[in-house]
Amino acid sequence: xxxxxxxxxxxxxxTIQAALSDAALLELRDELVERVGxxxxxxVILDVTVLDVMDSFTARTLxxxxxxxxxRGARTIIVGIQPEVAFAMTQLGMTLEGVETALDLDGGLAAxxxxxxxxxxRGR
Amino acid sequence: xxxxxRCAAEQRxxxxxxxxxxxxxxxxxxxxxxxxxxxxxxxxxxxxxxxLTLIATAISEVARNIVAYAKRGEIVLSHANQGSxxxxxxxxxxxxxxxxxIAQAMQDGYSTSHGLGFGLPGAKRLMDEFDIISQxxxxxxxxxxxxxxxxx
Amino acid sequence: xxxxxxxxxxGQPKDGGTESLVRELVAHFREKREPLRRQxxxxxxxxxxxxxxxxxxxxxxxxxIYDTCVxxxxxxxxxxxxxxxxxxxxxxVLRGMTTxxxxxxxxxxxxxxxxxxFERYQGNMKRLSExxxxxxxxxxxxxxxxxxxFIDEREKVVRQQLEAIRELSTPVLQLRAGELILPxxxxxxxxxxxxxxxxxxxxxxxxxxxxxxxxxxxxPAVDSKVANHLLQTVxxxxxxxxxxxxxxxxxxxxQTLVTIGVDLSSLNTLSDLQSGxxxxxxxxxxxxxxxxxxxxxxxxx
Numbered sequence: 001x002x003x004x005x006x007x008x009x010x011x012x013x014x015t016i017q018a019a020l021s022d023a024a025l026l027e028l029r030d031e032l033v034e035r036v037g038x039x040x041x042x043x044v045i046l047d048v049t050v051l052d053v054m055d056s057f058t059a060r061t062l063x064x065x066x067x068x069x070x071x072r073g074a075r076t077i078i079v080g081i082q083p084e085v086a087f088a089m090t091q092l093g094m095t096l097e098g099v100e101t102a103l104d105l106d107g108g109l110a111a112x113x114x115x116x117x118x119x120x121x122r123g124r
Numbered sequence: 125x126x127x128x129x130r131c132a133a134e135q136r137x138x139x140x141x142x143x144x145x146x147x148x149x150x151x152x153x154x155x156x157x158x159x160x161x162x163x164x165x166x167x168x169x170x171x172x173x174x175x176l177t178l179i180a181t182a183i184s185e186v187a188r189n190i191v192a193y194a195k196r197g198e199i200v201l202s203h204a205n206q207g208s209x210x211x212x213x214x215x216x217x218x219x220x221x222x223x224x225x226i227a228q229a230m231q232d233g234y235s236t237s238h239g240l241g242f243g244l245p246g247a248k249r250l251m252d253e254f255d256i257i258s259q260x261x262x263x264x265x266x267x268x269x270x271x272x273x274x275x276x
Numbered sequence: 277x278x279x280x281x282x283x284x285x286x287g288q289p290k291d292g293g294t295e296s297l298v299r300e301l302v303a304h305f306r307e308k309r310e311p312l313r314r315q316x317x318x319x320x321x322x323x324x325x326x327x328x329x330x331x332x333x334x335x336x337x338x339x340x341i342y343d344t345c346v347x348x349x350x351x352x353x354x355x356x357x358x359x360x361x362x363x364x365x366x367x368x369v370l371r372g373m374t375t376x377x378x379x380x381x382x383x384x385x386x387x388x389x390x391x392x393x394f395e396r397y398q399g400n401m402k403r404l405s406e407x408x409x410x411x412x413x414x415x416x417x418x419x420x421x422x423x424x425x426f427i428d429e430r431e432k433v434v435r436q437q438l439e440a441i442r443e444l445s446t447p448v449l450q451l452r453a454g455e456l457i458l459p460x461x462x463x464x465x466x467x468x469x470x471x472x473x474x475x476x477x478x479x480x481x482x483x484x485x486x487x488x489x490x491x492x493x494x495x496p497a498v499d500s501k502v503a504n505h506l507l508q509t510v511x512x513x514x515x516x517x518x519x520x521x522x523x524x525x526x527x528x529x530x531q532t533l534v535t536i537g538v539d540l541s542s543l544n545t546l547s548d549l550q551s552g553x554x555x556x557x558x559x560x561x562x563x564x565x566x567x568x569x570x571x572x573x574x575x576x577x
Contacts, residue, residue: 019160022152052177053159055184056246079517083477084177086515087470090508092181092246095515102517103484111517174474 003028005035010042011112012074013105016050022057029065036074043112044069047105049080059094066099075100079108145201149190149218158199159183165201166212171272179212179270182247186216186266189243194220194263204269211252211271219263226258298410301393302350308392313342316388325381328371345385349414357418361425369429378426379419386415446472448479455556456485456518459549461494469505473512480518487559488513489552493524500536503529507538519544519559523552 002024006013012035014028032044046062048054066076077100081089089095102108145165147158159180166179183199190197197218204211223229230245244266248254251268258264305312317338320326326334340360348357368378393411397404446468449457458476462468476488492498492506510520522545525533533540546552557564566574 019156021156052163053180053184055181055188056243057188081515083474083481083512083516084174086477086512087174087473088177088181088250089515090473090512091178091249092185093249094246095511101515103481103486107484107486107517174470 003031005032007035007039007041008109010040011045011109012036012039012041012043013045013047015047015105018050019052025058025061029061029068032065032076033068033072036069036072041074044074044076045102045105045108045112046076046078047080047108048078049082049104051080051085052082054081054085054089054094056092056094059089059096063096063099075112077102077108077111079104143202147187147199147201149187149197149199152188152191155184155187155191158187162199162201162212162214165203166270169203169210169212169272171212171270175270175272178250179214182250182268182270183214183216185243185247185250186214186268190216190218190220190264194218196220197263206271209271211269214251214266214268216266216268217263218265222260222262222264223256223258224260226256230256294406294410297406298349301407301410302346304392304396305346305349305389309342312388312392313338316342316385319384319388320381323380323384325377325384327377328373341382341385345389345415345418348418349411354417354421357421358425361422362429364422365425365429368426369433375426379423382419382422386419389415442468442471443475446475448476450479450483450485451489451553451556452560452562454484454486454560455553455562456480456483456488457491457549457553458488459491459494463497464495464502464505466501466505469502469509473509476509477512477516480513480516485518487556488518488520489549489556490520490522491524491549491552492522492529493549495524498529498532500532503532503536503538507533507543510543521546521552521555521559523547523549 002018002020003014003016006015012032014032016028020028032046035041036044046065051058062076062078066078069076078096079102081101100111102111145161147154147161149155149158162183163176163180166176171179187199190199197216197220200215200217202213202215204213230248244256247266247268251270253267253269255267256264257266317326317334329337344357344360348354365378389411390408393404393407397407445462446458446460449459451457456476456479458472460472464472479485480488490506490509495502498506506522510522513520520543522543525545525547530540530545533543544555546555554564
C-alpha cells in the first residue's frame with residue numbers, strides 16, 4: 001500500500017505522497033472504505049497536496065469514494081487541492097459536487113469536529 | 125535540446141528525437157509519464173505555473189482516452205514558434221477504433237454520460253488550439269497547442 | 277523578372293552595372309561620412325530631436341547609425357539594422373522619446389543621404405535615376421524596420437502597464453482571520469477572470485480563508501459568459517475549502533444565472549455587502565458585540 005493511512009481517534013488520515021497510477025488510486029479507495037467499516041471511523045481526510053494534476057479519473061474516483069464512505073457512516077474530506085489544480089479542474093468542468101473539501105489537514109480536522117457542513121459543500 | 129535534458133527525458137521512459145519527445149502509451153501508468161514530460165517541456169518554454177497545470181491536465185485527459193479506448197498509442201511533444209511567441213505542441217495518436225461522430229464526442233453532455241469522462245471537450249477548453257481527425261477502424265490523431273503568454 | 281528575396285536589395289535585377297553602381301554609392305557615402313554625418317546632426321539639433329542626449333552619445337550613436345545604414349546598402353543584409361533598431365527602441369521608449377524624435381531622426385538622415393546623391397549626379401539625370409532606384413528601397417526598408425521596432429516596444433510597455441492595472445484592480449482583502457472580501461469592479465473578460473481567480477485562490481491559501489465574500493455590485497454587464505466566469509471562480513474557491521458568499525446580485529443578474537442553468541439554491545447569495553459580511557461572520561463563528569459605550573454613543577445620534 002503506497003499511501004500511508006493513519007488513525008486518529010474516529011478519523012482516518014491518508015496522505016498521498018506522489019502521483020498515483022489509476023490502479024493505486026483505486027486500491028487506496030478500496031482500502032479506505034474497508035478500514036472505515038473495520039474501525040467504524042466517522043471521518044476520512046484525504047490529503048492531495050502533492051498532486052499537481054487532478055484529471056477526470058481522479059475526480060470521479062474521489063467522488064465515488066466519498067459516496068462509499070458516507071454509506072458506511074463516515075464523511076470524507078478532500079484537503080490540499082492547490083490553486084493551479086483547483087483552477088484547472090474548474091476549467092475542465094470538474095467541480096467535485098457533493099464532496100467536502102478543506103484547505104489543509106487542520107482545516108479538514110476542524111471541519112470534521114464541527115460536524116455541520118456550512119457553505120462549503122453546498123451544491124448537490 | 126541539451127544532452128542532460130535528453131538523458132533525463134530518456135530516464136523517465138521517453139524517447140527523444142531532434143526536438144521531439146515521444147511517450148508510448150501502453151498502459152495507464154504511461155499517462156503519468158506523458159503529463160510529466162509535457163509539464164517539463166512546457167516549463168522550459170516559459171509557461172506560467174498555472175498554464176503548466178492546464179497543459180499537464182489536458183495531456184492527461186487525451187492520454188487517458190487513448191489508453192481507455194485504443195489500448196495503445198503515443199503522445200508526441202514538441203514546440204513551435206509563431207512570430208515571437210513560443211508554444212507547446214501535443215500530438216496524441218492511436219490506431220484504435222476511431223470516433224464515429226466527432227461532433228457528438230466533443231459535446232460535454234455526451235462524453236460525460238457515455239463514461240468518456242471530460243476527455244476531449246475538457247482538453248479543448250484547457251488548450252488554445254485543438255484539432256482532431258478520426259477514422260472508424262483506422263484511429264485518431266489529436267493535435268493541441270498552447271502559446272506562452274508574453275510577459276511584456 | 278524581378279526577384280524579391282528577403283535580405284536582398286529590392287527591385288533590381290542583379291547585373292554587373294548595378295553592382296558597380298552600388299559599390300560607387302557605398303564609396304560615396306563612406307567618403308562623405310564626416311560632412312554628411314555632421315550635417316545630419318546639425319539638422320536634428322535644429323529640429324530638437326537630440327534633446328536629452330549628451331554630445332558624446334550623439335557622436336557615438338550618429339556614427340553607428342550612419343555606418344549601419346551604409347552597411348545595409350553594401351551587403352543587402354538588414355540583420356544588423358534590425359538588432360540595432362530593437363536596442364534603440366528599448367532605450368528610446370525608456371527615455372520617453374516621442375515617435376517624432378525616434379522616426380524623425382532617421383527621416384532626416386534619409387533626406388541628407390538623398391540630397392547628397394542629387395548633388396553628386398545632378399549633371400546626369402539617368403545616372404541619378406539609377407542611383408535612386410538602388411538607394412530608395414534600402415532607405416525605406418531601414419525606416420520601416422525602425423518604425424516597427426518602436427511600435428513593438430511601445431506595445432510591450434502598454435501590455436505591461438495593463439497587466440499591472442489588472443493586478444491592482446482586484447485586490448483581495450482580509451476582513452478578519454479566515455474571511456476574505458473580493459470586491460469586483462469593472463468589466464470581466466476571460467483573462468481578467470483568470471487573474472481574479474488565481475489571485476483569490478492564492479489569497480485563500482495564504483490567509484487560510486474559509487469564507488469569501490465576493491461582491492459583484494461593480495460589475496456592469498453580467499452576460500452568460502461573465503456569469504460562467506464568476507461561477508467558476510466560486511467553484512474553484514470551494515475546491516480549496518472556502519465557502520463563497522456572492523453579494524450585489526441584481527434581479528437581472530439572477531435571471532441571467534437562471535437562464536444559463538445555474539441552480540441558484542446552490543449559490544449562497546445575498547443582496548448587499550453588509551449582509552454578506554454578517555453571513556461570513558456567522559459561518560466562521562464570529563459574533564460582533566457592540567460595547568456599551570458604542571451603544572450609548574449610537575443612541576445619542
